[in-house]
Amino acid sequence: MTQPRVKIRTVAEAAGVSVTTVSLVLNNVPSARVSAETRERIHQAARRLGYVPNEVARQLRSQRTKALGLLGDEVTTTPFAGRMVLGAQEAASKHGWLLMLLNSGLDPELERKEIAALIRGRVDGLLYTTMYHRVVRVPDQLRTMPTVLLDAEDETTDVPSVVPDEQDGAYLATKELLNHGHRRIGFINHSGDIPATWGRLNGYRRGLAEAGVPFAPELVVPVPPVAREGYGATLRLLGAERRPTALFCFNDRVAMGAYQAAAALGLRIPADVSIIGFDDQQEISEGLLPGLTTVALPHYEMGAWAVDALIARILDPQTPVERVLLPCPVVRRGSVGPPAF
Amino acid sequence: MTQPRVKIRTVAEAAGVSVTTVSLVLNNVPSARVSAETRERIHQAARRLGYVPNEVARQLRSQRTKALGLLGDEVTTTPFAGRMVLGAQEAASKHGWLLMLLNSGLDPELERKEIAALIRGRVDGLLYTTMYHRVVRVPDQLRTMPTVLLDAEDETTDVPSVVPDEQDGAYLATKELLNHGHRRIGFINHSGDIPATWGRLNGYRRGLAEAGVPFAPELVVPVPPVAREGYGATLRLLGAERRPTALFCFNDRVAMGAYQAAAALGLRIPADVSIIGFDDQQEISEGLLPGLTTVALPHYEMGAWAVDALIARILDPQTPVERVLLPCPVVRRGSVGPPAF
DNA sequence: TGCGTTTGGTAAAACGGTTTGTCAACGGAG
DNA sequence: CTCCGTTGACAAACCGTTTTACCAAACGCA
Numbered sequence: 001m002t003q004p005r006v007k008i009r010t011v012a013e014a015a016g017v018s019v020t021t022v023s024l025v026l027n028n029v030p031s032a033r034v035s036a037e038t039r040e041r042i043h044q045a046a047r048r049l050g051y052v053p054n055e056v057a058r059q060l061r062s063q064r065t066k067a068l069g070l071l072g073d074e075v076t077t078t079p080f081a082g083r084m085v086l087g088a089q090e091a092a093s094k095h096g097w098l099l100m101l102l103n104s105g106l107d108p109e110l111e112r113k114e115i116a117a118l119i120r121g122r123v124d125g126l127l128y129t130t131m132y133h134r135v136v137r138v139p140d141q142l143r144t145m146p147t148v149l150l151d152a153e154d155e156t157t158d159v160p161s162v163v164p165d166e167q168d169g170a171y172l173a174t175k176e177l178l179n180h181g182h183r184r185i186g187f188i189n190h191s192g193d194i195p196a197t198w199g200r201l202n203g204y205r206r207g208l209a210e211a212g213v214p215f216a217p218e219l220v221v222p223v224p225p226v227a228r229e230g231y232g233a234t235l236r237l238l239g240a241e242r243r244p245t246a247l248f249c250f251n252d253r254v255a256m257g258a259y260q261a262a263a264a265l266g267l268r269i270p271a272d273v274s275i276i277g278f279d280d281q282q283e284i285s286e287g288l289l290p291g292l293t294t295v296a297l298p299h300y301e302m303g304a305w306a307v308d309a310l311i312a313r314i315l316d317p318q319t320p321v322e323r324v325l326l327p328c329p330v331v332r333r334g335s336v337g338p339p340a341f
Numbered sequence: 342m343t344q345p346r347v348k349i350r351t352v353a354e355a356a357g358v359s360v361t362t363v364s365l366v367l368n369n370v371p372s373a374r375v376s377a378e379t380r381e382r383i384h385q386a387a388r389r390l391g392y393v394p395n396e397v398a399r400q401l402r403s404q405r406t407k408a409l410g411l412l413g414d415e416v417t418t419t420p421f422a423g424r425m426v427l428g429a430q431e432a433a434s435k436h437g438w439l440l441m442l443l444n445s446g447l448d449p450e451l452e453r454k455e456i457a458a459l460i461r462g463r464v465d466g467l468l469y470t471t472m473y474h475r476v477v478r479v480p481d482q483l484r485t486m487p488t489v490l491l492d493a494e495d496e497t498t499d500v501p502s503v504v505p506d507e508q509d510g511a512y513l514a515t516k517e518l519l520n521h522g523h524r525r526i527g528f529i530n531h532s533g534d535i536p537a538t539w540g541r542l543n544g545y546r547r548g549l550a551e552a553g554v555p556f557a558p559e560l561v562v563p564v565p566p567v568a569r570e571g572y573g574a575t576l577r578l579l580g581a582e583r584r585p586t587a588l589f590c591f592n593d594r595v596a597m598g599a600y601q602a603a604a605a606l607g608l609r610i611p612a613d614v615s616i617i618g619f620d621d622q623q624e625i626s627e628g629l630l631p632g633l634t635t636v637a638l639p640h641y642e643m644g645a646w647a648v649d650a651l652i653a654r655i656l657d658p659q660t661p662v663e664r665v666l667l668p669c670p671v672v673r674r675g676s677v678g679p680p681a682f
Numbered sequence: 683t684g685c686g687t688t689t690g691g692t693a694a695a696a697c698g699g700t701t702t703g704t705c706a707a708c709g710g711a712g
Numbered sequence: 713c714t715c716c717g718t719t720g721a722c723a724a725a726c727c728g729t730t731t732t733a734c735c736a737a738a739c740g741c742a
Binding site (some may be wrong): 348361364396397400401 | 697698699700701
């Protein structure tokens with residue numbers, strides 16, 4: 001811990017060559033002409049001395065940090081953001097890059113400061129992310145460095161972004177129920193105005209339309225997407241005359257409420273009513289009995305895509321701007337069966 | 342984006358002084374003697390030009406990065422690790438430091454590589470963390486730089502660590518039930534051998550003992566800590582003769598199973614049976630109806646403590662090694678009431 | 683022998699700051 | 713008038729790499 005750190009000069013002296021040559025060899029620069037013996041001597045010396053290049057010096061000289069910043073509102077806190085971070089992390093590692101995390105809470109002032117701190121030359125690019133799929137306005141400061149939006153979309157069109165294909169996911173969920181024979185499908189939607197709300201509604205309607213099932217407005221009830229509200233909505237939906245035989249829930253929390261409402265009504269899942277969720281929040285979907293069939297948000301894949309896209313743009317700023325939708329696959333557990341009647 | 346970056350020399354020229362003076366003034370070095378007018382001129386120039394020091398250059402010269410690494414198994418992925426990361430993050434920000442995240446999955450090979458990558462001079466210290474309270478062996482490579490264990494303990498005693506006070510948490514949970522009048526309290530424990538298992542068992546026993554309630558071995562049933570097993574264990578416990586009036590569950594997932602078992606048995610919570618959990622995993626504890634009374638793991642606080650301790654040790658290596666237990670407070674929702682009989 | 687061309691390597695200039703050591707000018711004190 | 717301490721500022725060294733430009737020796741060939 002206290003012995004003097006071995007630097008490139010140490011290696012050079014040990015191998016009896018210049019610093020230049022050591023650098024050339026260790027980075028195996030293709031244009032360098034160095035004899036095989038010399039190369040060998042250098043590698044030996046480096047290994048023997050346990051030489052590790054000083055990354056900071058390298059960064060200063062090459063003006064590149066090989067690090068990415070992940071900046072979000074409270075993204076690291078939220079339950080499934082973990083998978084997004086993991087996807088980003090592993091993609092970065094794969095390229096030999098590092099990931100720095102920062103969250104700004106919901107304080108825009110802090111956000112600005114943290115962006116500034118990051119910008120202070122520590123990262124080559126930024127992932128700007130939100131804790132759920134949202135439309136944002138990219139802060140001007142971000143425009144000075146390569147940026148990719150993760151689980152967020154910009155109003156303008158000049159910054160790359162990746163978000164879940166909400167509509168397709170909802171379409172698949174609806175089809176899953178239709179395929180089992182359901183024709184009267186309740187939809188407990190989000191009451192807020194976010195992309196997921198109308199995206200999923202569109203997917204639901206598209207599914208119904210494709211199967212020739214008329215859309216019945218009384219079957220969709222919008223509520224805040226939490227368990228308690230899901231409980232209430234389910235009670236209403238299943239208490240009605242000609243009750244639906246299946247429920248498509250905006251998310252797994254709502255589905256959790258639906259399960260409890262079904263239990264309260266004495267209805268078994270899926271024998272008496274089928275339920276499908278959205279998000280695949282595993283603490284919930286795996287904890288419910290029977291397991292909840294749901295639609296997974298591709299968080300891992302989005303994280304990975306964003307990093308790949310960001311690195312590509314850092315290496316070549318001419319890389320075209322893409323805005324992709326990633327598919328949301330259905331995850332089958334045990335909550336969907338044929339209709340009771 | 343393309344205009345030449347303003348560096349310290351630019352400011353110096355604009356203010357008509359030397360680079361030295363600019364540095365001295367902008368960092369307001371106490372020993373520097375610079376006239377008030379000159380100072381003012383420099384600040385003006387810096388502001389006008391929008392000067393931001395190059396952090397990398399600064400790091401190279403001062404041999405300090407003001408960044409911390411958070412290295413974990415799959416810590417960022419797990420549901421409540423988020424709060425731990427957040428605590429660490431905010432503590433770091435408070436000191437003006439940055440946090441880098443890395444997770445090694447469960448691949449020790451990768452872990453080693455990533456430590457090496459981190460060590461390459463990008464961070465001044467490391468937080469070594471696990472996704473649940475565990476006893477670990479600190480890799481030798483870590484011993485070369487300041488390290489603090491987060492939610493983990495080392496076998497040896499020379500590295501600082503912070504973990505939840507499992508025993509006290511379980512004691513509080515038990516007391517919560519006892520205070521409501523319960524005397525026959527089932528305990529669905531973890532079947533694995535980790536600190537939480539025996540810590541919580543000890544706390545449970547201590548609570549009982551203190552209240553003069555004899556320990557009944559048939560009331561504690563160890564299972565893998567997931568909902569399905571909690572369901573089964575609850576069925577057994579509540580199906581028995583002289584059934585317990587309250588259940589203390591190893592964690593919220595188990596409690597989630599217990600809720601569903603209670604519903605299946607036609608028992609209401611808390612009228613017929615009281616339930617208390619552990620962990621305060623909010624997707625669960627807030628999603629269950631009624632809300633789950635549980636014991637919170639102090640993840641946020643642990644993260645913050647670890648960062649504070651780490652920075653202290655970086656600034657002064659003589660700082661004594663502490664190994665702290667942080668309290669686990671009871672979070673009251675609606676699942677505990679007086680006994681049914 | 684003379685002259686280009688490889689081969690194998692090096693010296694020195696960046697990169698952008700911080701820190702140390704030096705110095706001129708000035709104002710009292712003796 | 714000299715000496716000395718203080719004030720205000722700066723030149724240059726340094727942090728540890730990468731990269732550019734250059735060079736000596738050896739080689740090939742007429």
